[in-house]
Amino acid sequence: MEYIWDMLEATGISLLFLAIVFVPMELVFPAKRNQKIFRPNWILDLCFFLGQYLLWSGLVIWTLDYFSEYLSSIIPLVFKHLVQSQAWYLQAFEVIFFSDLIIYWAHRLQHRVNFLWRFHKVHHSARHLDWLAAHREHPLDSIYTVGLINLPAFILGFPLETLAVVIAFRGIWAIYIHSNVRLPVGPLRMLIGAPELHHWHHDMDRDAGNYANISPLMDIIFGTYICPDKEPERFGIKEKTPDNYVGQLVEPMLPKRTWKRISKRFKILESER
Amino acid sequence: MKKRLIQGFTLVSFLTLIVLFVAYKGGFIGRSSDYLHIDPNGTVIKNNQEDSVTILDTVIREEALMPSSKSMIISDQAKFKFDSTIYHKLIEEYHRKEGEENKKQKVYMYSSKSGYVIDRDRESLWKSNDSMLIEYLKRGATDSTDKKNN
Ligand SMILES: [Zn+2]
Numbered sequence: 001m002e003y004i005w006d007m008l009e010a011t012g013i014s015l016l017f018l019a020i021v022f023v024p025m026e027l028v029f030p031a032k033r034n035q036k037i038f039r040p041n042w043i044l045d046l047c048f049f050l051g052q053y054l055l056w057s058g059l060v061i062w063t064l065d066y067f068s069e070y071l072s073s074i075i076p077l078v079f080k081h082l083v084q085s086q087a088w089y090l091q092a093f094e095v096i097f098f099s100d101l102i103i104y105w106a107h108r109l110q111h112r113v114n115f116l117w118r119f120h121k122v123h124h125s126a127r128h129l130d131w132l133a134a135h136r137e138h139p140l141d142s143i144y145t146v147g148l149i150n151l152p153a154f155i156l157g158f159p160l161e162t163l164a165v166v167i168a169f170r171g172i173w174a175i176y177i178h179s180n181v182r183l184p185v186g187p188l189r190m191l192i193g194a195p196e197l198h199h200w201h202h203d204m205d206r207d208a209g210n211y212a213n214i215s216p217l218m219d220i221i222f223g224t225y226i227c228p229d230k231e232p233e234r235f236g237i238k239e240k241t242p243d244n245y246v247g248q249l250v251e252p253m254l255p256k257r258t259w260k261r262i263s264k265r266f267k268i269l270e271s272e273r
Numbered sequence: 274m275k276k277r278l279i280q281g282f283t284l285v286s287f288l289t290l291i292v293l294f295v296a297y298k299g300g301f302i303g304r305s306s307d308y309l310h311i312d313p314n315g316t317v318i319k320n321n322q323e324d325s326v327t328i329l330d331t332v333i334r335e336e337a338l339m340p341s342s343k344s345m346i347i348s349d350q351a352k353f354k355f356d357s358t359i360y361h362k363l364i365e366e367y368h369r370k371e372g373e374e375n376k377k378q379k380v381y382m383y384s385s386k387s388g389y390v391i392d393r394d395r396e397s398l399w400k401s402n403d404s405m406l407i408e409y410l411k412r413g414a415t416d417s418t419d420k421k422n423n
Contacts, residue, residue: 010391013390017391020290028283145384146382150382160382161380164300167298168297170382171383171389172294
């Protein structure tokens with residue numbers, strides 16, 4: 001019981017904190033001026049937020065724990081010893097570099113491979129971007145992304161605790177780049193990323209670009225960096241998607257035909273652009 | 274002019290909150306590092322490595338031993354505003370934390386899409402219990418330092 005209360009408390013505090021951080025920025029520096037704080041589908045994104053904190057974070061962490069233990073049992077000790085005999089900052093650099101490299105290609109695959117896109121499109125189905133929409137993410141998509149981004153740390157046996165500051169910054173910045181903010185930061189965006197870049201990743205065009213995790217360096221290296229000096233006209237995807245939480249979770253896991261039958265039977269509304 | 278002021282204020286607040294958040298998650302502020310530790314001489318030192326369980330353990334032992342080893346037991350206790358219910362709560366908390374030690378979550382990198390802001394292993398920082406505990410430790414620790422110095 002105490003555990004449930006703790007989770008509710010942490011979720012409430014996180015929600016409140018994020019609102020305090022991002023709502024004023026969205027009001028003062030809006031990217032889409034006409035977008036209200038309580039824009040269409042904000043309840044759906046709130047469901048994703050609550051689901052992430054109350055239901056799926058446990059599953060994701062459990063999978064990661066399991067995965068990391070398995071990996072650490074098969075990686076030869078000699079290799080680990082070799083890695084850990086390097087200077088600390090070198091290990092930290094390697095972890096971040098390889099994480100960014102892996103997640104860049106993993107993200108490109110999510111857009112290219114239809115099976116991965118089924119789950120990833122849930123995140124892209126948001127037609128209004130803001131800090132809350134950042135949490136719209138299928139739990140299996142979370143496991144895929146978070147698993148791969150942590151892979152180098154698992155393999156190298158690097159204790160991420162020592163990078164807590166960097167990880168915290170990247171965590172909150174990942175939410176910021178989804179926010180309805182336009183505040184050009186000049187060349188700094190090449191290093192830390194910015195909403196003006198990530199908004200283009202959420203353009204209706206599935207292959208628009210800007211796949212990198214936070215820092216766009218990988219996009220620059222592999223030629224997928226785009227930075228027009230305006231906002232995309234429309235966000236979202238071309239496919240039909242359910243407008244409710246359960247539908248969004250279930251739809252990617254079923255064959256298209258089965259889903260069609262179910263949505264007809266239960267009259268699940270779907271939106272199309 | 275007014276618009277500029279609002280923009281400036283919003284930006285400064287935003288950056289401050291981000292810095293505070295990162296400092297909190299990095300363990301620079303909050304219970305996990307910015308707590309007080311009493312060394313064997315009774316001096317209060319800041320410690321970034323030691324765990325709060327160890328600190329609490331030290332304090333509990335210090336507080337439990339000190340009154341008996343001093344002549345001014347009654348005034349000491351009055352000075353500490355020593356409260357047995359708080360004390361028992363602390364011990365309870367201590368044992369609970371000790372049990373949880375092994376289950377502590379590791380740090381993981383977040384995805385590019387979202388991040389878990391307050392983790393379950395840290396959220397207890399916000400509990401009134403803990404702020405009370407920190408207050409208590411600070412009071413007790415400072416007082417014991419004063420006494421030892423006198
Ligand atoms: Zn994407």
